[in-house]
Amino acid sequence: KFLTSSNELNKQYNFIVVGGGTAGNVLANRLSQDEGTSVLLVEAGGLNDALELKVPYLWPGLLGSAYDWNSTTTPQAALDGRAISISRGFVLGGTSSINAMLYTRGSSDNYNNIATLVGDEGWSWNSLQPYIHEDATQIDTISVTPPRYIQPIDDRVIQTTAVNSEFPFNAAPNAGNQVGMGWSESTIDTNGRRISSATAYLTPAVVNRPNLDILLHSQVTRLLSSDPTNAAKFTAVEFVESVNRVPGAAKSVSATKEIILSAGSFGTPPILLHSGVGDAADLTPFGITPVHQLPSVGKNLTDHLLIGTAWFANSTDTYETVKRNATLQAELLEQWQQTGTGAYINAGIDHVGCIRIAPNSSIFQTVPDPAGPNTGHFEFYITNGNVFGPPGLESDNFIAADPAVLSPLSRGSLTLLSANPLAAPSIDPAYMTHPWDLFVIGEAVRSAQRFFSSAPWNGYVLGRAGDFAALDIDDDDALHAFLRANVASGQHPVGTASMSPRGASWGVVDPDLKVKGLNGLRIVDASVIPLIPAAHTQAMVYIYAERAADIIKAEYK
Numbered sequence: 359k360f361l362t363s364s365n366e367l368n369k370q371y372n373f374i375v376v377g378g379g380t381a382g383n384v385l386a387n388r389l390s391q392d393e394g395t396s397v398l399l400v401e402a403g404g405l406n407d408a409l410e411l412k413v414p415y416l417w418p419g420l421l422g423s424a425y426d427w428n429s430t431t432t433p434q435a436a437l438d439g440r441a442i443s444i445s446r447g448f449v450l451g452g453t454s455s456i457n458a459m460l461y462t463r464g465s466s467d468n469y470n471n472i473a474t475l476v477g478d479e480g481w482s483w484n485s486l487q488p489y490i491h492e493d494a495t496q497i498d499t500i501s502v503t504p505p506r507y508i509q510p511i512d513d514r515v516i517q518t519t520a521v522n523s524e525f526p527f528n529a530a531p532n533a534g535n536q537v538g539m540g541w542s543e544s545t546i547d548t549n550g551r552r553i554s555s556a557t558a559y560l561t562p563a564v565v566n567r568p569n570l571d572i573l574l575h576s577q578v579t580r581l582l583s584s585d586p587t588n589a590a591k592f593t594a595v596e597f598v599e600s601v602n603r604v605p606g607a608a609k610s611v612s613a614t615k616e617i618i619l620s621a622g623s624f625g626t627p628p629i630l631l632h633s634g635v636g637d638a639a640d641l642t643p644f645g646i647t648p649v650h651q652l653p654s655v656g657k658n659l660t661d662h663l664l665i666g667t668a669w670f671a672n673s674t675d676t677y678e679t680v681k682r683n684a685t686l687q688a689e690l691l692e693q694w695q696q697t698g699t700g701a702y703i704n705a706g707i708d709h710v711g712c713i714r715i716a717p718n719s720s721i722f723q724t725v726p727d728p729a730g731p732n733t734g735h736f737e738f739y740i741t742n743g744n745v746f747g748p749p750g751l752e753s754d755n756f757i758a759a760d761p762a763v764l765s766p767l768s769r770g771s772l773t774l775l776s777a778n779p780l781a782a783p784s785i786d787p788a789y790m791t792h793p794w795d796l797f798v799i800g801e802a803v804r805s806a807q808r809f810f811s812s813a814p815w816n817g818y819v820l821g822r823a824g825d826f827a828a829l830d831i832d833d834d835d836a837l838h839a840f841l842r843a844n845v846a847s848g849q850h851p852v853g854t855a856s857m858s859p860r861g862a863s864w865g866v867v868d869p870d871l872k873v874k875g876l877n878g879l880r881i882v883d884a885s886v887i888p889l890i891p892a893a894h895t896q897a898m899v900y901i902y903a904e905r906a907a908d909i910i911k912a913e914y915k
């Protein structure tokens with residue numbers, strides 16, 4: 359049940375899951391399937407019941423809203439000193455409640471490389487197949503559908519795959535080999551509603567389980583030990599409950615079996631650091647007593663890089679026309695509500711291309727290929743309008759591609775800025791500090807231009823828009839300067855509590871996702887992913903969380 363306040367908490371639970379996000383809700387569901395197991399789910403944000411969290415088309419408006427933690431990076435040296443905004447969900451369902459809903463699993467290489475790296479075959483592509491739960495007819499799984507509102511540009515995209523061999527059609531990009539251009543799949547159900555981990559895994563029947571309590575508006579601040587001889591034997595979580603957004607006094611609640619951190623790549627490391635788990639040198643400046651030396655906490659932060667690029671379109675049937683017309687918006691919303699059809703069932707991205715740079719590219723003289731053969735080096739997806747691209751392009755109609763680096767090599771870190779656990783951490787993704795990333799995103803922009811220069815776009819694509827129009831994209835220096843001035847976050851941070859082999863001197867969790875050297879504390883969220891997949895990250899998070907639930911259940915059988 360949903361608790362109306364922390365006063366209704368039991369004194370203790372078998373499991374406490376911290377963070378009701380993408381991974382956390384999977385665990386809350388799976389662990390409470392056993393009636394004899396009590397589970398508490400603690401989420402900092404509130405309920406996911408607002409209309410804009412349900413209508414796929416409205417998702418861009420969620421960025422920067424009250425459902426977003428609204429994080430910002432440190433000034434990025436390789437991006438002309440710009441600080442970059444990064445969103446993450448501050449609401450039940452976490453980032454799965456505000457994301458773009460694309461469901462891209464990544465390549466088999468991605469999973470197999472991680473399994474090899476951490477020395478556990480259980481994380482390989484083949485072993486994980488039973489954990490891909492995405493069937494609209496089953497209860498407690500995510501619905502994944504292909505585009506069901508076909509956009510006017512879709513035909514031309516498919517025609518391009520037929521005439522330009524750089525973009526071969528891939529009929530099944532989620533089946534292990536992602537290279538090529540294919541139809542996207544999204545976490546949208548057959549009624550045109552967003553599917554999040556909250557809608558899929560916290561159905562009314564699950565919420566009504568007597569052994570599951572859900573506490574909202576409560577931010578976990580640190581982990582507590584009840585053992586006077588061992589400060590790192592964590593048995594309780596401290597949290598601050600907010601009423602009308604005003605934080606109250608710190609309270610605590612105990613776990614008899616495990617605490618599971620699922621607060622996300624930017625939420626999990628701060629809880630560890632404020633609890634004294636991390637590099638002692640990072641903690642003592644803030645007066646935090648180190649209790650468990652684990653230098654990798656917050657390190658290895660990896661994110662995709664993305665650049666919004668737009669072209670003028672010879673059409674009035676684009677996103678801009680809807681954006682400018684309140685009457686049309688009201689009609690589309692009405693249609694969505696009454697019939698579950700129309701433009702509002704679409705999140706905007708019907709095609710994703712995962713492309714490899716040319717095998718004879720100069721970068722390979724100095725950088726070995728970081729991706730396996732089934733894996734794209736870069737991606738671009740096509741949008742019927744300038745949805746995420748350059749600002750200030752309101753009065754015309756556009757088509758856009760958002761080139762992104764899929765296999766980045768830059769690594770950053772997350773550190774504390776304050777002894778106050780409610781304060782935001784310092785986030786430094788170190789974007790484009792590795793030369794590979796700059797090279798690849800440059801090639802991605804050129805590739806997108808070649809895509810729209812293909813015959814099917816004759817007469818439709820009228821030329822590049824905004825600052826992009828004047829750019830000589832064949833001039834490396836000019837292109838790279840444009841990229842430094844304009845790239846943004848791909849919104850896929852991973853790796854800040856990385857999984858590593860048992861006994862390794864680096865990493866934060868073992869392959870069973872237990873925090874190294876500790877009992878009773880596990881991490882299950884995007885932070886444990888040690889190598890970023892060449893994909894939008896929610897699918898991997900769901901798959902990892904399903905296997906994690908089985909690992910935990912097996913241990914307590």
Ligand SMILES: Cc1cc2nc3c(=O)[nH]c(=O)nc-3n(C[C@H](O)[C@H](O)[C@H](O)COP(=O)(O)OP(=O)(O)OC[C@H]3O[C@@H](n4cnc5c(N)ncnc54)[C@H](O)[C@@H]3O)c2cc1C
Binds near residue numbers: 448625885897
């Ligand atoms: C704008 C945007 C668009 C995206 N689009 C896509 C897409 O189209 N497809 C895709 O696959 N991926 C997409 N992603 C990425 C994907 O959604 C995330 O990688 C994934 O959802 C992360 O899951 P998680 O469980 O690690 O974290 P989250 O889902 O973020 O869950 C963490 C939860 O913990 C809560 N929390 C944090 N700190 C605390 C605390 N101290 N106490 C209590 N609760 C806490 C948060 O409020 C949140 O609910 C997108 C991301 C963004 C930001």
